[in-house]
Amino acid sequence: MNRKQLITLIVLAAVIGGFGWYAYTKKQSSYERGSTSDEGQKLLKGVATARINDVAAVAIQQNTNHVTLTRTADGWAVKERGGYPANFSNISDLLKKLWELKITRPVEISPSRLPQLKLTKTDGTVLDLKDDKGASIAAITLGLQPMKEGGGDPQFGGGSFPNGRYVMRGDDIKTAALINDPLSSAEPKPEDWLNKDWFKVEKARAITVVTTNATNNWKLTRETETGDWKLADLKPGETNDTSKTSGMNYVLSSPSFNDVIVDPNPEKLGLAKPTVATIETFDGFTYTVKAGKMEGENYAMQMAVAANIARERTPGKDEKKEDKEKLDKEFSDKRKQLEEKLKNEKQFEKWTYNVSNWTVENLLKARKDFLPEKKEEPKPETKPEEPAKPAAANK
Numbered sequence: 001m002n003r004k005q006l007i008t009l010i011v012l013a014a015v016i017g018g019f020g021w022y023a024y025t026k027k028q029s030s031y032e033r034g035s036t037s038d039e040g041q042k043l044l045k046g047v048a049t050a051r052i053n054d055v056a057a058v059a060i061q062q063n064t065n066h067v068t069l070t071r072t073a074d075g076w077a078v079k080e081r082g083g084y085p086a087n088f089s090n091i092s093d094l095l096k097k098l099w100e101l102k103i104t105r106p107v108e109i110s111p112s113r114l115p116q117l118k119l120t121k122t123d124g125t126v127l128d129l130k131d132d133k134g135a136s137i138a139a140i141t142l143g144l145q146p147m148k149e150g151g152g153d154p155q156f157g158g159g160s161f162p163n164g165r166y167v168m169r170g171d172d173i174k175t176a177a178l179i180n181d182p183l184s185s186a187e188p189k190p191e192d193w194l195n196k197d198w199f200k201v202e203k204a205r206a207i208t209v210v211t212t213n214a215t216n217n218w219k220l221t222r223e224t225e226t227g228d229w230k231l232a233d234l235k236p237g238e239t240n241d242t243s244k245t246s247g248m249n250y251v252l253s254s255p256s257f258n259d260v261i262v263d264p265n266p267e268k269l270g271l272a273k274p275t276v277a278t279i280e281t282f283d284g285f286t287y288t289v290k291a292g293k294m295e296g297e298n299y300a301m302q303m304a305v306a307a308n309i310a311r312e313r314t315p316g317k318d319e320k321k322e323d324k325e326k327l328d329k330e331f332s333d334k335r336k337q338l339e340e341k342l343k344n345e346k347q348f349e350k351w352t353y354n355v356s357n358w359t360v361e362n363l364l365k366a367r368k369d370f371l372p373e374k375k376e377e378p379k380p381e382t383k384p385e386e387p388a389k390p391a392a393a394n395k
Contacts (some may be wrong), residue, residue, distance in 0.1 A: 043101040043167065043179060047138050052099050056132040058091060062125040065188040071132075080190040081260045084351065087195045094185060095129075098140070103177040104164065117166045118143040119176060124168075127186055141168040145182045191259040199303060199345040201252040203282040209363055210276045218367040220248055225282055231370050241372045251279065251362050252287070257353040261300060264352040266292070269300035271352070277363040283338055284308040289363065297357045304349050307342045309335055 058069040068079040069086050076086040107117075114120045125142040145162035162182035169176075185192075208219045219232040229245035231238075266272040270292025279287040285307045292300040313331040315324060357364075 039103060039106060041103050042099070043103060043140070043169070043177065044099055044138055047099075049099060051137050052095055054131045055095060055129045055137060057130040057134075058094070059128040059130065060125060060186055060188040061128075062188045063122055067188045067190045067193060069193055078190050078193050078260075080262075081194060082262045082351075084260045085195040085347075086193050090185065090193060094183075097181065097183070098127075098129075098138075101179050101181060104180045105178040107166065107176040107178055109176055116144075117176075119166060119168045125186060125188065139170050142183055142186060143167060145184075146178070194260060196256060198255055198257060199252075199287070199305065199348055200254060201279055201281065201285075201287055204248070204251055204253075204279055205282045206278075206280040207248060207251060207363075208278045209365075211366075212273050212275075216366040216368075218365075218370065220245055220370070231367070238371060241370060244370050247362055252289070252359075255355070255359050257301070257355045257359070258298065259354040261352040261354055264300065269294060269352070271300055271302065274302075275364060284310070285338075285342070289360075291355075291360045291363060294354070299355050299357065299360050301353045301355045301360060302349075302351075303353075305342065305345045307338065309338050309342070311335070 056071045060067050060069075066080070069091055070077055070079055070083075072083070074085075076088050076091055077083040078086045109117065115123055118124050119141050121141070123143070126139065127142060128139045129137045131137055143166035145165050147160040148163040149160050162184065164178055164180045165182045166176065166178055167183075203225050206219065206221045210217050220229040221232060222229050228242045229240075229248050231240045231245065234240065261269070264271065271290060272292075274290040274292045277287075277289045277291070279289070281287075285305060288304045290302045294300050313328060315327075319327070
């Protein structure tokens with residue numbers, strides 16, 4: 001075969017390959033695209049808008065992972081977490097989104113392609129909306145999330161990201177479609193659906209920590225809301241290091257938790273012999289926090305709260321009538337605010353929480369951590385030993 005014949009064969013192969021690829025992609029486009037009349041239609045077409053108010057349970061399952069969100073008389077709850085309150089805002093946003101979603105592109109596919117698009121019950125995420133009788137209002141399988149390349153460095157938010165999702169209504173593959181929302185929040189992770197609003201310690205006045213090792217116990221107090229913390233029971237020669245105690249100003253002022261522990265085992269969670277912290281506030285609140293070490297960097301935590309809220313205000317000397325009315329109203333409003341705070345925080349007492357080290361690290365300090373570091377005294381210089389003189393030779 002000469003050079004001219006070889007070039008001719010290469011060109012011919014390229015032309016044939018190009019026609020083949022064109023035919024394949026055209027077939028694929030025709031194969032995947034369903035009826036264009038469904039484009040722009042709502043995903044839940046045929047389900048009345050008013051039915052959104054009938055949703056009493058949301059079941060999300062992906063293979064063996066699942067979460068069930070149920071509507072109760074007290075609000076939404078997470079079944080897999082013992083009925084712990086769910087984040088209503090997240091549930092409401094998901095339901096509204098589902099009722100408003102429109103089909104970007106209808107997809108007509110055969111059963112053999114369902115695994116590729118992750119639209120099977122094994123590979124996909126099945127979302128089932130049920131009424132108070134357990135009947136399904138709408139069932140949707142969430143499948144593959146197409147990725148879109150973004151500009152910039154992936155370390156700073158660039159790279160690829162999901163810009164849609166293949167979905168299927170019920171078990172009817174004819175209703176499969178591509179939507180422009182990845183629905184990333186619809187995950188079967190119970191911890192992601194918990195209401196993470198929690199208690200907050202405000203205006204701490206005294207902190208007492210008791211551990212299983214008495215030498216690590218400590219107590220800090222301060223006289224005003226902006227005053228310096230003082231370590232109690234200072235021994236002769238000890239001084240208080242305010243640079244180390246200042247971090248206690250906001251102890252548990254904005255705590256967070258990772259998850260709720262159902263059926264806690266005190267022995268395994270370290271709660272049989274916990275670190276116990278008692279925090280008193282200027283508003284009369286007393287928090288008791290128990291922390292037990294778990295595996296890794298997390299801790300099991302329980303809390304209790306009580307409050308001594310003043311019922312009446314003591315008028316000042318020579319208080320004017322107009323001042324009294326104003327001060328009485330401010331006192332009454334403050335009392336109601338504190339009573340509501342106590343009522344809300346009481347509900348957290350019956351649960352055990354999984355928290356990160358960051359949440360409780362200030363309460364896990366030892367007493368010595370609030371004292372100035374001891375400076376090592378310089379060691380006295382020692383002169384090097386002189387080498388031994390050689391013995392005199394015998395004469």
